């Protein structure tokens with residue numbers, strides 16, 4: 452055990468201190484360790500040394516260091532690609548280029564006047580129509596919400612939007628669900644890589660579903676490749692339509708450069724990352740927001756009053772943003788309370804470093820406890836209360852402050868889709884709340900706690916809720 456480490460659990464050789472030995476949830480165990488060791492501690496899981504940080508200032512200090520920017524080279528992130536492709540699982544120059552490319556795309560295609568805003572408008576209106584069909588009835592939030600969010604990403608990537616019941620959309624969603632299922636055990640060999648050396652490959656594949664995950668990746672590649680081929684056949688360099696067109700043009704521009712890293716498989720991973728990082732997150736943030744609002748009629752009336760007065764029934768645009776401070780505050784508060792990534796996404800130390808007076812060796816994996824920060828009573832008054840007012844200043848403006856807010860993480864690796872997510876959340880929430888009042892089913896309250904089935908990523912619990920059409 453290296454000297455100077457933060458306190459914590461080292462455990463046995465090879466297996467470390469395995470969380471499965473304990474029946475409580477992972478988050479409960481982490482909170483216990485915090486009580487025992489303080490805001491920063493280590494926990495060796497398998498052969499992997501992990502550091503857990505519950506304090507915002509220390510997280511900020513860690514993530515401001517360039518040596519804590521990389522993603523671990525794990526199956527969980529790379530799905531067998533070495534080196535990792537796309538954005539979320541890549542590192543170094545490839546990561547830097549792909550991230551910059553995607554941010555540029557979002558800016559150019561995106562915010563302001565563009566087709567992307569039109570797509571969000573169209574999807575928000577579609578969702579309102581779907582909700583009218585269940586007006587006044589207790590029912591789960593319709594599947595159309597997920598479709599709406601996925602369609603916005605399709606618009607950005609390939610200029611396509613599907614109808615709610617289009618079989619192609621169903622097929623695509625089924626592929627995404629299947630992928631989630633096959634990746635649930637991939638992290639085990641990441642934490643205990645020696646298992647792969649002692650096990651026959653067929654057994655390892657059967658247990659950890661690695662071959663299945665690779666097959667799924669090929670399936671996605673073939674799916675996206677067909678869309679790329681269509682784009683290639685109709686590409687007009689003077690009128691790039693979407694992200695695929697832009698990438699193909701960059702590829703052509705660099706075809707004589709032997710150093711060029713651009714290729715179709717990498718593009719396929721970028722697309723894959725956008726769907727996986729950007730659809731469930733945004734859709735679930737909306738679901739949590741509807742749940743909090745259903746239990747908080749006071750907040751809901753105030754929100755509707757702002758929407759009625761400012762928009763008068765029209766769809767919101769980004770220009771309306773400064774006139775919708777309470778709507779922004781509601782979204783911000785819902786993101787704080789739901790904390791979709793309670794322990795963050797892993798980063799790895801690429802060099803030895805000092806943090807909070809401790810020595811953190813190269814190879815340590817960082818877990819940043821957004822959930823502790825978002826409920827820290829030293830940062831937030833009454834942290835368990837849904838209080839959008841905490842985001843308003845004395846003049847009634849939305850007072851966005853980054854300090855202590857980590858829904859999109861912080862530092863160089865923070866979410867690339869934040870601006871898109873915020874635009875979608877604003878437009879869709881405004882459209883729904885201008886048209887509907889939300890209540891729990893009679894005699895019930897909505898359970899706003901995350902579904903215990905998913906620990907590392909918070910998702911909302913499926914349950915009935917009532918959207919009643921406001922006939923203005």
Ligand code: HEM
Nearest residue numbers: 538539728729732733736792796859860864866867868872
């Ligand atoms: C409310 C919705 C969203 C939330 C809460 C969210 C949250 C996050 C978080 C916590 C990270 C991890 C950053 C880190 O490693 O420290 C992340 C990364 C990422 N997000 Fe989002 N996200 C959302 C929406 C989106 C959207 C709409 C897109 C794009 C369409 C997107 C694309 C990405 C990508 C590509 C990464 C990986 C960044 C990298 O590794 O450099 N996200 N997001």
